[in-house]
Amino acid sequence: MPTIKDVALKAGVSATTVSRVLNSRGYLSDALKKKVYAAMEELNYRPNELARSLSRSRSNIIGLIIPHVSLPFFGELTSRIEEHAYRNGYKLLLCNSQQDKIKELEYIDMLRASRVDGIIMGSHTLEVEAYRQMNLPLVTFDRQISPDIPYVCSDNYAGGQLATTLLIEKGCRKLAHIGGHPQLNLLSHLRYEAFADTAREHGVWQTSLHTDNNSFDMQAYERLLEQLFREHPEIDGIFAGSDLIAAYALKACRESGRSVPENVRIIGYDGIALRSLFHPAISSIRQPMDEMGRLAVELIVKQVEGTAVAAENILPVELAQGATT
């Protein structure tokens, strides 16, 4: 690979001058620019980003840690984050924590060692202390680490209200919420709170089932649904913690001879694209994934540039009507 020196030599100038042209620093005559660019072209020169990063102590890399890219929600979110990172001239280092404490810890270490400019955290297996200590621009999804670490989330409480109200309006009187482990420090917990509050306000009976650990083990949801229908066969409304869980609920209904939405109404959360391919199309509370991705990147970029950022970034949700309600 040609270096800046090779270009300098070919263009008959010093490396410094080439660097100046490269970064448009100070005045540069057209003749000079032309000469240098020609040399670059001829050598098919690309500045070595490693050297640049080392010298500027800035890598233009953002680390993204999420549980699983293979889950629809995280896949879509990652896609948006990648797009906005790209637009801002940042590269994205992808890390799947797989909800594994050790892997997540190792990844944080790896990212620090790689001198990423910031980390977007969508995985939360560790205690807050671990995140606080890393002393790097950080943004989290759905979790409040400390007052000075910004987070992005959808309006979980409003979403929970929206979903629950809809079920009640449609006539449901025996509600159930199925979700992941209700870590109190995770903001998605607000979906459940809103669910319980709204049901209470309307005097509607409700129950809820959660997985033991904070995993995305899908078999756990199958068991939970089986348990739900066994213990409460008269359930007529389900608010699922994600669209994926909603899809499982839909399946469980079919397999137990319940028709949706006639016998049981179901609404999910997230608003993943595949939602509409199911039958019936799954109703959901749509998170503004593009805006969430855009904002997460912006919050990193601003921190890198030393600009102040808002700590709380709660984005509005929207009802995405399907046919399961």
Place this chain on the structure above:
Amino acid sequence: MPTIKDVALKAGVSATTVSRVLNSRGYLSDALKKKVYAAMEELNYRPNELARSLSRSRSNIIGLIIPHVSLPFFGELTSRIEEHAYRNGYKLLLCNSQQDKIKELEYIDMLRASRVDGIIMGSHTLEVEAYRQMNLPLVTFDRQISPDIPYVCSDNYAGGQLATTLLIEKGCRKLAHIGGHPQLNLLSHLRYEAFADTAREHGVWQTSLHTDNNSFDMQAYERLLEQLFREHPEIDGIFAGSDLIAAYALKACRESGRSVPENVRIIGYDGIALRSLFHPAISSIRQPMDEMGRLAVELIVKQVEGTAVAAENILPVELAQGATT
């Protein structure tokens, strides 16, 4: 951030010695190691990977270019690739080409500039020449760039045979294949060839519809299916180019009053996890995604290490019986 010099100072040795300890080069007394490690610990030192990479001219980063991580198949594949990269001590730089020629080109440039050790290409919008020129360890999925660039793919032809044979055995006599643009240089084209061959061999009528461009525009598939049922209302067997397309086909059947599998049988390709959540569960030809990911990473690693690698890596497929056949 502390540097190697800080560690050296604190441990009372030279930076060179610290580097030796760090890389286990030559003989190192236990006392020395202990001393150095203690200093590192105390300072919470992490070697700067940028500097290491620059010095070793090796970044331990693999670039992954795919059309969209948000598509289930690519999401799952990316997940496997990430896992295997991680196990091999590599980091993954994620690039969504979005099937955009310019973006893909810019990404290749960016990856070269970032001195990634190799590129795994799952996106193919450019001409072969562009890939040949990049002079970097490369692995492609489902595309043969040149005899010396290894590729990984599922046994597309066998998969096409398997799917088509199944449809015929189940009694289908009017077959249709729905797929993406049949770029002749894409190996997934073999799925279609096998489909046509197998139908011919059994004397079964067949037709096929493809999108114009090689995009993943899902609306295009909706139109295609609408067109299919309009022009050939008596279709009773569909081989879809992907499970996602199969899901669209399933939906189109429902909306046109066809029941699956009674009136129309459907089989997809890929074997994505969500396949089983549909109703009926989508039958599919399963690609060995984990093995594909493992192999892709291995092929990069081996090239980096200078080991010879096989050019053709065709992995066996498997019938994943669902309820749509």
Place this chain on the structure above:
DNA sequence: TTGTACGCGTTATCAT
């Protein structure tokens, strides 16, 4: 306007 010298943090070479 352009070039020299040095620093970014690490590794490799060559001494000692």
Place this chain on the structure above:
DNA sequence: ATGATAACGCGTACAA
């Protein structure tokens, strides 16, 4: 066994 020195490729004060 350990250390001084140069080199990796680039950016940037400072000087001219």
